[in-house]
Amino acid sequence: MLTAELESVVMHFGEMGNRWGFNRTVGQMFALIVFTEEPMNADQIAATLGISRGNVSMGIKELQSWQLIRTQSLPGDRKDYFKPNGSIWDLAMQVMVERRKREMDPTLSLLRSQLISSEAEDNNNYTHQQMHAIHDLLEMFGGWFTDMQKMKPEQLKTLLKLGSGVGKVLDMKERLIG
Amino acid sequence: MLTAELESVVMHFGEMGNRWGFNRTVGQMFALIVFTEEPMNADQIAATLGISRGNVSMGIKELQSWQLIRTQSLPGDRKDYFKPNGSIWDLAMQVMVERRKREMDPTLSLLRSQLISSEAEDNNNYTHQQMHAIHDLLEMFGGWFTDMQKMKPEQLKTLLKLGSGVGKVLDMKERLIG
DNA sequence: CTATATTTTCAATAATTTCTGAAAATTCAA
DNA sequence: TTGAATTTTCAGAAATTATTGAAAATATAG
Known part of the structure; x- marks a missing residue:
C-alpha cells in the first residue's frame, strides 16, 4: 500500500x-x-x-x-x-560512477583511438582539433571525478558546500606558496 | 561528403x-x-x-x-x-546546465513542495528522512554547480586538474587559519 | 504586393522500447 | 532425490518515440 x-x-x-x-x-x-x-x-x-x-x-x-x-x-x-545499496550519498555516487561509464567512457575511448590511428596524418584540421578538445575535456573531467571519489565523503561535502569559495583559497595558497 | x-x-x-x-x-x-x-x-x-x-x-x-x-x-x-554556440568548453558547460534543469530541478522542486506541505505532520518517518536526504543532496550539488559556473573558465580548469589535491590545500588552510 | 524560397508543422507510418505472462530454469527444504 | 517455491527468460503484444513528406506558414527579393 x-x-x-x-x-x-x-x-x-x-x-x-x-x-x-x-x-x-x-x-x-x-x-x-x-x-x-x-x-x-x-x-x-x-x-x-x-x-x-x-x-x-x-x-x-x-x-x-x-x-x-x-x-x-x-x-x-x-x-x-x-x-x-547504501545511503542516499552512496547511491548518488554510484549513479555518477555508472553514468560516467555509460555516457563518457565510450566516447573517450573512441576519440582516443581515432586520434592515435591518425597520428601520422594531417592532424591539424578542424575536425581533429575539435576531437582533441573533446577528448581532453572528457579526460580532465574523468580524472577529476576519479580523484573526487577517493576523498572521504565528509571532506567532499565540505568542498561542495564551499563552492566557488575554493577559488579564493586557491588564490591565497598561490600568494603564500606560489 | x-x-x-x-x-x-x-x-x-x-x-x-x-x-x-x-x-x-x-x-x-x-x-x-x-x-x-x-x-x-x-x-x-x-x-x-x-x-x-x-x-x-x-x-x-x-x-x-x-x-x-x-x-x-x-x-x-x-x-x-x-x-x-561557442567553444567545446562552452558546449560542455551548456550541456551540464541543461541537464541539471531537466534531470535535477524537477525532482528538487517536487521534493521541496512535498516536504513543505507535510511540515506540520509526522515528518520523522523513514520516507520523509529519505526525501529530505535527497532534497539536501540535490540542493548541495545544485548550489555547488551554480557556484562553479560563476568561476572563470581558467580558474575552473585549474581546479579540475588539481583534483583531490584541493583537499590538501583545504587542510593547509585549516591549519593556517582555522 | 506577388512570386519564390525557405522553414515549420503534423498526421500517418516506421522503428524502437517496454511490458506481459507462460514456460523454462533454478533453488532449496524435506 | 523429489517437488514445491521462486526467479528468470523471452516471444509476442502493447506502448512509446522517431521519422517522413506533403501541406501550411513564414520570410524576403524584386
Whole structure:
C-alpha cells in the first residue's frame, strides 16, 4: 500500500526514469525501494506498482547492474528482499560512477583511438582539433571525478558546500606558496 | 561528403544520443555541426545524414533549445547556416546546465513542495528522512554547480586538474587559519 | 504586393522500447 | 532425490518515440 505522498514521489521517479538512464518502471521500483523502510520482495513490488512479475525481475536486474539495490534474505522466507545499496550519498555516487561509464567512457575511448590511428596524418584540421578538445575535456573531467571519489565523503561535502569559495583559497595558497 | 573518420564520430554521437538526452539524429546533427568547420544549412545536413528535411528542422529546434547551436547568415543566401554556440568548453558547460534543469530541478522542486506541505505532520518517518536526504543532496550539488559556473573558465580548469589535491590545500588552510 | 524560397508543422507510418505472462530454469527444504 | 517455491527468460503484444513528406506558414527579393 502506498500513501498519497509516497505515490506521488514514485510516479515522479517513474517519469524522470528516462532522463536518468532507465525506464519508467525501473524508476518507480527504485523510488519504492529507496523510500520504503522495510525491504520488499518482487511480488510485493509487482503488486504495489501494478506491473508484471517478469517486468519486476528485469527491473531488478537493471538496478543491480547499476549497483543501486541489494538483496536481503529474511529467516524462514525463501523470497529475496530488496533494499538500497547504501545511503542516499552512496547511491548518488554510484549513479555518477555508472553514468560516467555509460555516457563518457565510450566516447573517450573512441576519440582516443581515432586520434592515435591518425597520428601520422594531417592532424591539424578542424575536425581533429575539435576531437582533441573533446577528448581532453572528457579526460580532465574523468580524472577529476576519479580523484573526487577517493576523498572521504565528509571532506567532499565540505568542498561542495564551499563552492566557488575554493577559488579564493586557491588564490591565497598561490600568494603564500606560489 | 563525410570522411571515414568524421563518419565514425558522427555515427558514434548518434548511438550515444539517447544516453545524452536526445535522439539518434539529433546526436548525429550535433556531431556534424561541431566537427565541421564550415557552417552547414539544413539541406546539407539532411543530405549528408540521409534524413528528411522535416527531421532536420525538428533536430535544429532541439539543439537550439539546448543552446548548443546558433545560426549564421551568409550574404546572398537566404538559407540559415548552423554552427556550434561557442567553444567545446562552452558546449560542455551548456550541456551540464541543461541537464541539471531537466534531470535535477524537477525532482528538487517536487521534493521541496512535498516536504513543505507535510511540515506540520509526522515528518520523522523513514520516507520523509529519505526525501529530505535527497532534497539536501540535490540542493548541495545544485548550489555547488551554480557556484562553479560563476568561476572563470581558467580558474575552473585549474581546479579540475588539481583534483583531490584541493583537499590538501583545504587542510593547509585549516591549519593556517582555522 | 506577388512570386519564390525557405522553414515549420503534423498526421500517418516506421522503428524502437517496454511490458506481459507462460514456460523454462533454478533453488532449496524435506 | 523429489517437488514445491521462486526467479528468470523471452516471444509476442502493447506502448512509446522517431521519422517522413506533403501541406501550411513564414520570410524576403524584386
